[in-house]
Amino acid sequence: MTTTNPVPDTQDPRATALEPAVSVRDLHQKYGDFEAVKGVSFEIRPGELFGLLGTNGAGKTTTIETLEGFRRPSSGTVRVFGQDPYGNPAGVRERVNAVLQGSGLMEDLTVQETVALARDMASTPRTAGETLELVGLTEKTRTHVRQLSGGQKRRLDLGLALLTRPEVIYLDEPTTGMDAEGRIDTWRIIQRLKDEGTAILLTTHYLEEAERLADRLAIMHRGRVGVEGSLQDVLSGWGDRVGFTLAADVPTSDLPRLDGAELEVENGGGQLRATYTVRGGHVDERAHHAVSALLAWAEEHGTLLRNLQVRGASLEDVFLQVADGAADLISD
Amino acid sequence: MSTTSAPAAPTRPQPRPRVSPVKQTLRLTRTEITLFARYKTAWIYALLPLFFLFTAMQLPPDPVVGGFGLGEMTMFGMIGVISLIFGVGHASNVFTARRESLVLKRLRVSGVPPLAIFGGVIGVVFVFSLLLTVFIAGLILAMPEGALPRDPVMLFTSVLLGSIVFSLLGLAVTPLVRNAEMAQMASMVPMMILLFSSGGIMPLEFLPETARTVVGLLPSMPAGELVQAAYTGYDVFGGFAGAEEVGTLGLWTAALPSLAVLGGWIAVLGLVVARCFRWDPRQG
Ligand SMILES: Nc1ncnc2c1ncn2[C@@H]1O[C@H](COP(=O)(O)OP(=O)(O)OP(=O)(O)O)[C@@H](O)[C@H]1O
Ligand SMILES: [Mg+2]
Numbered sequence: 001m002t003t004t005n006p007v008p009d010t011q012d013p014r015a016t017a018l019e020p021a022v023s024v025r026d027l028h029q030k031y032g033d034f035e036a037v038k039g040v041s042f043e044i045r046p047g048e049l050f051g052l053l054g055t056n057g058a059g060k061t062t063t064i065e066t067l068e069g070f071r072r073p074s075s076g077t078v079r080v081f082g083q084d085p086y087g088n089p090a091g092v093r094e095r096v097n098a099v100l101q102g103s104g105l106m107e108d109l110t111v112q113e114t115v116a117l118a119r120d121m122a123s124t125p126r127t128a129g130e131t132l133e134l135v136g137l138t139e140k141t142r143t144h145v146r147q148l149s150g151g152q153k154r155r156l157d158l159g160l161a162l163l164t165r166p167e168v169i170y171l172d173e174p175t176t177g178m179d180a181e182g183r184i185d186t187w188r189i190i191q192r193l194k195d196e197g198t199a200i201l202l203t204t205h206y207l208e209e210a211e212r213l214a215d216r217l218a219i220m221h222r223g224r225v226g227v228e229g230s231l232q233d234v235l236s237g238w239g240d241r242v243g244f245t246l247a248a249d250v251p252t253s254d255l256p257r258l259d260g261a262e263l264e265v266e267n268g269g270g271q272l273r274a275t276y277t278v279r280g281g282h283v284d285e286r287a288h289h290a291v292s293a294l295l296a297w298a299e300e301h302g303t304l305l306r307n308l309q310v311r312g313a314s315l316e317d318v319f320l321q322v323a324d325g326a327a328d329l330i331s332d
Numbered sequence: 333m334s335t336t337s338a339p340a341a342p343t344r345p346q347p348r349p350r351v352s353p354v355k356q357t358l359r360l361t362r363t364e365i366t367l368f369a370r371y372k373t374a375w376i377y378a379l380l381p382l383f384f385l386f387t388a389m390q391l392p393p394d395p396v397v398g399g400f401g402l403g404e405m406t407m408f409g410m411i412g413v414i415s416l417i418f419g420v421g422h423a424s425n426v427f428t429a430r431r432e433s434l435v436l437k438r439l440r441v442s443g444v445p446p447l448a449i450f451g452g453v454i455g456v457v458f459v460f461s462l463l464l465t466v467f468i469a470g471l472i473l474a475m476p477e478g479a480l481p482r483d484p485v486m487l488f489t490s491v492l493l494g495s496i497v498f499s500l501l502g503l504a505v506t507p508l509v510r511n512a513e514m515a516q517m518a519s520m521v522p523m524m525i526l527l528f529s530s531g532g533i534m535p536l537e538f539l540p541e542t543a544r545t546v547v548g549l550l551p552s553m554p555a556g557e558l559v560q561a562a563y564t565g566y567d568v569f570g571g572f573a574g575a576e577e578v579g580t581l582g583l584w585t586a587a588l589p590s591l592a593v594l595g596g597w598i599a600v601l602g603l604v605v606a607r608c609f610r611w612d613p614r615q616g
Contacts, residue, residue, distance in 0.1 A: 068441050070612045093443035094348050104438030106430075108370045109363070120359045121444050123348040157438075164442060 018046045019082075021168050021199035022067060027076035029062050036062045038223035039076070042216075046167065049190065049200040051210035053315075054220030055323045060203040061101050064170045067201070068098055080168060094123050097166035099157045099174040101203075107146035111137055111156060114145060115163065122164040134189060135159040136182070150177040158186060162193070169193065171202045175209060187212055207315040219322040226322030231315070232283050238313040238321070239279040240287040242294065244305035246272040256297045258290055273307075287312060353448050360444075360452025361459065368422070368456050377421050378464055381414045384533055385468060391535070396572045397564050399477070402535055405572065408563045409532035411468055412490050412556035415461040416530070419498025420523045421516070423453045424505040428515035431506065436611045450503060450605065458495035465491050482565035483583055490558035493594040497551045498526075500601035507610045526552040531560070537572055544571065551597040554590035561587060 020043035029037035037059040044050045052060050065071055066078055069088035078085060080092050088096075105114060115132065119125040132138045135155040140148065148156065154177045161169055171190070175183045183206070190213055193200060204210055210217050211231060218228040227234050242261075246252065252265050252272060260280015266273045278290045287310050298305050368374050388410060391403035400408075430436045439449055465487070473480060481487045502519060509515045527533055530552035536544060547553050560568045566575040567586040578586060 065612065065614075070437070070440075070615065088440055088443070088445075090350070090445070093445070094350070096441070097443065098441040100434055100437060100441065102434045104434030104436075106363075106367065106435055107433075108367050113363070113366070117359065117363050118442060121351065121356055121439075121442065121448075123351050160438070160442060170441075 020045050021081060022050075022201065023077075023079045024063065024067070025077045027063060027066060027078060028074045029059065029066060029071065030074040035074075036223055037066075040218075040220070040223075040225055041076075042218060042225075042228070044168070044199040044201060046199050047194055047197045048215045049194050049202055049213050051214030051217035052201060052203045052220065053205075053207065053210055053217055053319060054203075055222070057222075058220035059223045060220060061172055064098070064172050064201065064203065067170060068096075069093075094164070095167045096169070097161040097164050098170040099154075099161045099172060101172040101176075103153050103157055105145045105153060105156060105160075108144065110142055110144050111148070112141040114156065115141075115159065118160050118163050124165060125163050126165060131159045131163045134162060136185060151179055151182055154178050155182060158189070162189070166198065168199045169201070171200065171204075173203055173205065175204065175206060183209070207319060211315050219319055221322050227318060234318055235313040235315065236279065236283040238318045239277040240290070240313055241275055241277055241311045242287060242290050242309070243273060243275040243311075244294070244308045246274055247303045247306065250301060250303050254301065256293065258293055260286065261290055283313075353445055353451070356444060356448035357451030357455060360448055361455025364452045364456035365459060367426075368460065371426070374422055377417050378460070380417050381410055381464060381468070384410050384527075385471075387533070396537075397560075397566050397568055397575050398577060400479075400564055402537075404472075404479075405560055405564075405568075406532060406535055407468070407472065408560040409530055409535075409556035411465050411487070411532070412494060412559040413498075413527060413530040413532045413552050414464050414468075415457055415491060415494035415555070416498045416523060416526050416552055418457045418461050419454075419495060419500075420502040420505070420519045420526075423457060423499045423502030424509075424515040424519040425502075425512050427453065427503055428506045428509055429512035431610060432511055432613050434613070440611055446606070446609070450500075453503070454496055454499040457499045458492060461491050461495050462488075479563065481559075481563045483562045483580060486558055486562035486583065486587065489591075490555050490562065493558075493591070493598070494551075494555040497555070497594055497597045497601065500598065500605055501551075503605045503609060504601055507608050526550060529553055531556040535572075548590075549593060551594055554593045557590055558587060 022044040024043070025041050027037055027040045028035060040059070040063055042050055052063065054060050066073055067080060067085055069085040069092070072086050080096060083089065083092050085092050109117070111132070112128065115128045119128060132141060135158050137152065137155055137159065140152060145153065145156070154174065158174055161171070175186050178186060187209065190200065190202070202210070202213065214231060216228070216230050217234065218225045220226065227237065255263060255265070255274055257263070258276055258278070261276040261278040264275045264277070266275070276290055276294070278286045280286060281289055291310060294305060385407055388403050388406040391401070391406055393401040393403060396402050397405060427436070436449065469481065472478060501522060505515060505519045505522070509518050529536070529547045529550050536547065536553065539547065557569055561583055565577055565583065567578050567583065568575045569586050569590055
């Protein structure tokens with residue numbers, strides 16, 4: 001059975017109609033003999049958020065630094081608005097901004113001075129009030145940056161990146177160090193940027209963040225992309241698990257075959273546990289179909305599905321699999 | 333934080349008006365001045381020239397050029413390298429620290445062009461060099477045989493060109509070092525060489541002609557000589573002995589080789605900085 005996904009709601013037709021704002025093709029990046037990025041490709045269109053996930057040292061920041069124009073690719077090409085971003089040339093620099101993995105604030109300035117400086121450097125900036133309001137720092141305008149808490153600095157980083165109204169924004173772990181509220185606020189801000197047509201590259205170690213925000217994502221490990229696609233593509237490859245304990249009087253040979261599912265029976269503590277891994281069918285519905293078929297089967301056989309568990313594919317499962325280097329199983 | 337507003341449809345970007353790099357440079361200079369003032373240790377750079385000024389006063393007062401003694405000539409030379417102390421010392425230090433703390437990277441990703449960033453530090457070096465110059469000029473005026481510079485424009489030119497050359501030199505040091513402490517150590521070497529070859533600490537009169545010519549190719553001696561000429565109105569560019577008093581045009585004509593040396597250094601160091609400057613701690 002093949003998966004025929006209807007057009008996912010995340011793929012906005014008006015977005016796909018536009019030229020990609022960012023394109024990376026077969027990027028390789030070397031530090032001396034060490035190859036940190038080994039053939040990464042992706043595109044980001046206006047209004048689209050691309051989630052770049054991956055293990056520590058996978059090469060995410062290196063990829064972003066290449067887009068930011070700090071390093072030339074060892075091979076492959078990167079383009080921002082069709083231009084080579086190396087050196088952040090005019091035509092690119094006014095339209096792009098970023099939250100760096102590290103902060104990069106001038107500690108001796110106040111919040112107000114920091115924002116005022118950034119505004120005076122930019123062509124069509126947001127107002128200081130709007131920016132600070134966006135990131136919830138209105139009460140801290142007079143505070144010296146060195147006196148801000150870690151999460152407050154992170155908010156200021158985000159504020160500065162939004163201030164120039166960029167059309168492309170690179171967010172390298174923007175919510176690291178933020179409290180739950182700050183993180184949720186940030187998701188709301190990012191969602192709004194998307195709606196406004198900003199092309200966004202987001203790296204994060206919070207998979208929930210990517211699940212919520214990413215239209216497409218890639219999981220990197222040791223310089224390579226293990227899996228790539230929409231959240232649905234990525235999850236559908238991994239499958240949902242339906243498991244239950246078999247009643248003692250039912251032989252395993254009686255267990256039904258389900259379309260698009262694989263059966264595994266394990267013996268644990270004298271009991272048999274059956275697990276169906278469902279990969280076929282629509283990702284949102286396949287677990288339902290599997291469970292309903294199993295319930296019908298149980299009814300028919302006059303038995304119960306004891307300790308029934310349904311576990312949907314989570315991004316974490318996929319992530320761990322990529323990190324284990326077992327990505328080939330699920331990549332397309 | 334704000335609530336979500338109605339999503340706007342993606343629109344084709346409007347071309348943005350360009351912010352003039354000059355405006356950006358001046359704005360960054362303003363912030364550099366604020367930071368310099370808050371960064372207390374920077375004031376040490378201001379004390380160093382005053383200390384050398386004091387030692388110069390101990391030199392014999394016998395007139396060597398016009399009515400000016402060796403001590404006064406040395407003081408004038410000292411004014412020429414105030415920007416050396418600010419430029420090489422301050423620029424190398426803060427730019428290394430800022431690279432390591434990602435401040436430079438942050439400025440770059442927010443779209444500030446390198447020229448404005450470098451211009452900002454040249455600006456602060458120039459402003460403080462000029463302030464100290466004016467202060468020292470005041471001291472000189474207040475001395476018993478006080479004098480005002482005969483050609484203030486030439487004095488100003490020397491401070492300006494010196495600020496550019498020496499700030500660029502400070503910036504050129506930064507790719508060689510990993511942290512601000514190392515930057516301070518590393519910048520000591522060129523700073524000392526240039527200080528002693530400036531004529532602002534000890535007179536260079538004792539040097540043989542060829543040695544003087546060679547030292548004259550370094551940027552500090554021309555900067556010092558320009559101030560000496562500006563103050564005295566004498567063509568001191570070939571040494572004090574036999575220096576003649578000349579008119580404004582004559583003085584500027586005589587100054588051309590020194591101006592050319594400074595211009596040459598600006599070109600060379602500008603190229604070095606443009607090519608080799610590192611914005612990112614992980615680079616290279
Ligand atoms: N200048 C350098 N010299 C040598 N190796 C480097 C250099 N810079 C980065 N690396 C290596 O390149 C690899 C990729 O680093 P990068 O910062 O891109 O990872 P990342 O995916 O952003 O990781 P994290 O999630 O931890 O931020 C790492 O193994 C790192 O050690
Ligand atoms: Mg990183």
